[in-house]
Amino acid sequence: MNKKTQAKLSLFLSSLARRLEENHDFFQAVTFCFRSGQKSFQGEAAPDPQGVKLSWKGAIDVLSPSAFTALLVDECLLYDELELSYKERGHQTLLRATDKNVQVTNEEADKEAVDKEVKPSSLLHRSYLINPRDAAPLLKELGILSKDGKVKNDKIRKYNQIDHYVELLAPDLKELAKGRSRLCIADCGCGKSYLSFVLNYYLTEVLKVKVHITGIDRSESVIASSKAMADRLNYRNMTFQTGDIRSLELKEKPDLVLSLHACDTATDLALAFGIRNKAQLIVAVPCCHAELNAHYEIKELQPLLKYPILKRRMADALTDGMRCLILESEGYRTSIGEYISPLETPKNLMIKAYRTSRGNKDAQSQVLSMILTLNHAPMLYRLLQGLEEPLPEAQHREE
Structure with a gap:
C-alpha cells in the first residue's frame, strides 16, 4: 500500500485505539489479514488487562492499544491489502484498505450468525x-x-x-x-x-x-x-x-x-x-x-x-x-x-x-x-x- 493509504489508515486506526481504551470492557477481538499477491498473513488481538494480546507472525505480545494500531500502520506499507474486523459486544466494524481507498462499514455483531443458529x-x-x-x-x-x-x-x-x-x-x-x-x-x-x-x-x-x-x-x-x-x-x-x-x-x-x-x-x-x-x-x-x-x-x-x-x-x-x-x-x-x-x-x-x-x-x-x-x-x-x-x-x- 502507498503512503496516501497509510495516512488514511492512520486516521482510522488512531480512533480505533481510543475506542479500544474507552470500551475495553466491551471489546471482544480484532482480526486482520494482510495480503500480497496470493499470500495471506493473518493476525488477531484479544482483550488483556494491560491492553491487547497480539498474535502475529508466530509471536504473542501484549501491547497498548496505541502501540498495536501503530504496528498495523507501519506494516501496511509491506502489503497490498488489509482486511480488519473489530468486534465489541453488539457492534462490529469492518475495514478494507488498498492502494485505491480505505473503506469502513459498521454493523451489528454476528446478527446474521445468530439468525441462522437460533430458531x-x-x-x-x-x-x-x-x-x-x-x-x-x-x-x-x-x-x-x-x-x-x-x-x-x-x-x-x-x-x-x-x-x-x-x-x-x-x-x-x-x-x-x-x-x-x-x-x-x-x-x-x-x-x-x-x-x-x-x-x-x-x-x-x-x-x-x-x-x-x-x-x-x-x-x-x-x-x-x-x-x-x-x-x-x-x-x-x-x-x-x-x-x-x-x-x-x-x-x-x-x-x-x-x-x-x-x-x-x-x-x-x-x-x-x-x-x-x-x-x-x-x-x-x-x-x-x-x-x-x-x-x-x-x-x-x-x-x-x-x-x-x-x-x-x-x-x-x-x-x-x-x-x-x-x-x-x-x-x-x-x-x-x-x-x-x-x-x-x-x-x-x-x-x-x-x-x-x-x-x-x-x-x-x-x-x-x-x-x-x-x-x-x-x-x-x-x-x-x-x-x-x-x-x-x-x-x-x-x-
Missing part, C-alpha cells in the same frame, strides 16, 4: 426486548434456551418475568442514561444475578449504553457462580462481591440500585443503601414482610387484626407503604405498581423511587405520625437513623 420459539406471540434470536448466548447460559434455540417449557414463566422486568425498566433506563457517559448499577442481594446479566445485555447491546454492574450478596457461593457466568459470557463490565451493604462502599456511587425479591428486611437494607449513596433511581420488588407483622399494633383495628391472616396481609401493605413514605421523606418521588400478575406470584409489587430533592419535610412529619400509629418504627427508618440492628441471616434473591 424462534413457538411461544413468541409478542415482541420481546430480550429476543432469543439476538440474545441466544446469554439465554443459553441462563438455562432458558435449549441447544436448538427454543425456550424450554419449564423456563417460559421465568423468561416472561425477566423480559417483563426489562420492559418495565426500559423507559427509566433510557431517561437515566441521558447526559451520562456510563451508568453504574448496584444489584443488592443479587443471588444468581439473572436480571443483572439481562440488564447488562439490554443496555450494552440493545440501547448501546455503557454500563458497569456490581452484584452484591452475602453468599460466597452465589457470588462465585455469578463470577464464573460473567467469565463464560465475557461480560467484563460486571463485578461481584460479598459484603454487608450497611457499611459497604463501592468505588463508584451507583446511579441505579436494584433489589428483587430480597427477603423481608433485606429489602430495607437495599433501600437504605440506595438512599445513603444518593442513587438517582431505586427499584425494589419486595418479598416477604415478616418484620412489621411481628411488632405493629393499631389499637383501633384490633377487632379486625385479631385474625392472623388479616394482620399479616395488612402488614404487607403497611410495610411497602411505609417504605414509599420514607423514600419520599428522603427526597424521592415514589411510585408503586404491579410487577407481574398476582396469579404468577403474590410478591408482585414494584417500588420505583426517583431522587428529586434533599428531603421532604411534610413526608418526614407523616413518617413520624405513622410510627406513632403503628406503635413501631420500621426497619428502613431505623437503618437511616443509624440505630444498630443485628444482621439478619443470609438473605438473597429468590431466582
Whole structure:
C-alpha cells in the first residue's frame, strides 16, 4: 500500500485505539489479514488487562492499544491489502484498505450468525426486548434456551418475568442514561444475578449504553457462580462481591440500585443503601414482610387484626407503604405498581423511587405520625437513623 493509504489508515486506526481504551470492557477481538499477491498473513488481538494480546507472525505480545494500531500502520506499507474486523459486544466494524481507498462499514455483531443458529420459539406471540434470536448466548447460559434455540417449557414463566422486568425498566433506563457517559448499577442481594446479566445485555447491546454492574450478596457461593457466568459470557463490565451493604462502599456511587425479591428486611437494607449513596433511581420488588407483622399494633383495628391472616396481609401493605413514605421523606418521588400478575406470584409489587430533592419535610412529619400509629418504627427508618440492628441471616434473591 502507498503512503496516501497509510495516512488514511492512520486516521482510522488512531480512533480505533481510543475506542479500544474507552470500551475495553466491551471489546471482544480484532482480526486482520494482510495480503500480497496470493499470500495471506493473518493476525488477531484479544482483550488483556494491560491492553491487547497480539498474535502475529508466530509471536504473542501484549501491547497498548496505541502501540498495536501503530504496528498495523507501519506494516501496511509491506502489503497490498488489509482486511480488519473489530468486534465489541453488539457492534462490529469492518475495514478494507488498498492502494485505491480505505473503506469502513459498521454493523451489528454476528446478527446474521445468530439468525441462522437460533430458531424462534413457538411461544413468541409478542415482541420481546430480550429476543432469543439476538440474545441466544446469554439465554443459553441462563438455562432458558435449549441447544436448538427454543425456550424450554419449564423456563417460559421465568423468561416472561425477566423480559417483563426489562420492559418495565426500559423507559427509566433510557431517561437515566441521558447526559451520562456510563451508568453504574448496584444489584443488592443479587443471588444468581439473572436480571443483572439481562440488564447488562439490554443496555450494552440493545440501547448501546455503557454500563458497569456490581452484584452484591452475602453468599460466597452465589457470588462465585455469578463470577464464573460473567467469565463464560465475557461480560467484563460486571463485578461481584460479598459484603454487608450497611457499611459497604463501592468505588463508584451507583446511579441505579436494584433489589428483587430480597427477603423481608433485606429489602430495607437495599433501600437504605440506595438512599445513603444518593442513587438517582431505586427499584425494589419486595418479598416477604415478616418484620412489621411481628411488632405493629393499631389499637383501633384490633377487632379486625385479631385474625392472623388479616394482620399479616395488612402488614404487607403497611410495610411497602411505609417504605414509599420514607423514600419520599428522603427526597424521592415514589411510585408503586404491579410487577407481574398476582396469579404468577403474590410478591408482585414494584417500588420505583426517583431522587428529586434533599428531603421532604411534610413526608418526614407523616413518617413520624405513622410510627406513632403503628406503635413501631420500621426497619428502613431505623437503618437511616443509624440505630444498630443485628444482621439478619443470609438473605438473597429468590431466582
